[in-house]
């Protein structure tokens with residue numbers, strides 16, 4: 313559906329979906345100068361959180377929306393990414409090695425070390441977890457992904473070296489040559505650039521042969537096998553890519569909050585990312601970005617009025633899911649993308 | 653002894669040979685020591701009353717169901733323990749009695765996916781599959797062949813029933829099979845579409861070997877080189893259409909019932 317819409321469209325006339333995406337991008341790009349002009353710098357940090365969670369939500373959409381894999385443990389990879397940054401930071405502070413055997417690994421505050429490390433570690437974790445979980449289907453898959461994330465949660469709660477429940481405080485952000493990550497505006501734009509890059513990458517992926525197989529496995533796994541394709545290696549690859557994306561989000565989140573704790577590993581965080589995807593629009597990539605923005609902004613506003621904001625948010629969620637087939641994105645972009 | 657065996661194998665090495673297949677569902681024996689061979693180039697029909705175990709036989713031959721006993725050889729290789737996707741890549745492809753499509757994909761995308769499956773691994777992450785001529789052109793050719801040329805852009809779920817049946821066959825063909833296992837390809841088709849399907853099958857004869865499950869006796873007797881009759885999971889007779897028509901056991905067990 314997706315690639316035929318793109319394929320049949322000639323250059324020139326913009327689609328409604330394209331306009332929605334463009335408008336969102338312009339809004340995101342203008343946020344810091346607008347907020348500085350209004351003297352509301354707090355909203356830049358909210359915007360940064362939106363952008364970071366959007367990366368996690370887009371990565372979940374890859375396996376949930378396109379692959380039909382209901383992973384309830386996506387927070388595990390966000391948490392892993394954050395902890396990689398945190399652990400490297402701790403060891404850089406006290407000069408002790410992270411690992412001395414079998415390979416020596418020193419701590420680091422450099423973004424060019426810590427962030428790729430976060431991505432790689434999360435990807436490897438996703439490889440291990442995915443290799444096991446993807447042998448199951450349905451409810452078992454949901455429960456086992458959830459169980460892995462909870463296991464990691466309790467693991468880190470019980471590690472006093474890394475702060476246990478209290479987590480790790482980062483005294484300052486990672487360093488990047490030529491960019492002052494400590495500056496909120498710079499950091500925001502870097503996160504935004506990574507979100508755009510990651511979303512474009514996923515767009516390519518879902519339209520490729522790889523993406524076709526991923527979607528086909530969701531539509532009708534039995535028939536896919538009968539055509540000679542075993543879905544497992546493709547689903548596992550998607551799971552790893554999604555884990556890597558979430559790990560990047562985790563690394564950024566650690567830098568944004570200046571703080572690494574087990575909370576992203578908790579199942580409620582995984583649930584929150586899932587809500588972002590469903591609210592924004594499953595299998596749309598842009599939708600989850602909308603979903604992340606909507607959820608975080610709603611949480612923020614509602615929590616200023618009432619501590620029971622969940623009671624307001626719940627019905628809103630149900631309303632959106634019931635009335636819009638593809639979430640907020642479906643509302644804005646229209647159902648039939650082929651007609652623009 | 654050894655010499656004789658070699659001679660027999662060289663003489664009569666069928667493309668597909670199932671030997672003594674047994675499949676039980678609880679107390680029910682859906683395949684009862686079923687042996688069946690399909691020669692290269694042959695169109696072999698498998699007929700039998702409802703519930704005789706035809707679909708169960710297809711599922712075992714294709715690799716979707718494991719037989720409780722027995723062995724299956726395909727193209728000179730023991731495939732009894734190969735999963736369906738491996739058998740498909742060897743050239744053994746089935747179609748479904750109950751249409752099984754990618755309902756959210758367009759007709760073209762359905763066939764293109766099958767073309768893609770045949771083209772090797774799909775670890776290709778960058779080029780858009782929707783604009784890949786190597787997928788689209790063979791897929792369009794197959795849609796044309798099945799009379800779906802004008803329906804390429806329609807979602808499979810939105811196609812008429814008969815069109816979905818045609819798409820089902822187009823996908824099976826796109827995998828480049830040496831042997832097609834067709835489970836009631838005409839099920840639920842209108843007379844016009846059925847005629848077109850019979851015409852297609854007769855053109856496919858010689859191009860690809862076919863094991864055809866079908867209830868339409870006129871079609872079976874017009875198309876088949878050989879016919880196997882299945883009753884309660886057992887093959888009670890195999891032979892040319894003429895021999896099968898004349899077989900008193902078959903008449904008693906099956907054809908007679910049909911007429912009654």
Ligand SMILES: Nc1ncnc2c1ncn2[C@@H]1O[C@H](COP(=O)(O)OP(=O)(O)OP(=O)(O)O)[C@@H](O)[C@H]1O
Nearest residue numbers: 677680682700701702703704705706707708709749
């Ligand atoms: N998965 C299963 N579990 C239990 N019983 C089954 C299963 N599949 C098939 N059967 C039974 O096995 C018998 C053979 O079924 P099968 O579908 O192979 O028959 P068929 O010859 O294809 O019939 P039809 O002409 O109606 O398509 C039937 O009695 C059916 O109810």
Ligand SMILES: [Mg+2]
Nearest residue numbers: 706707708749
């Ligand atoms: Mg049947």
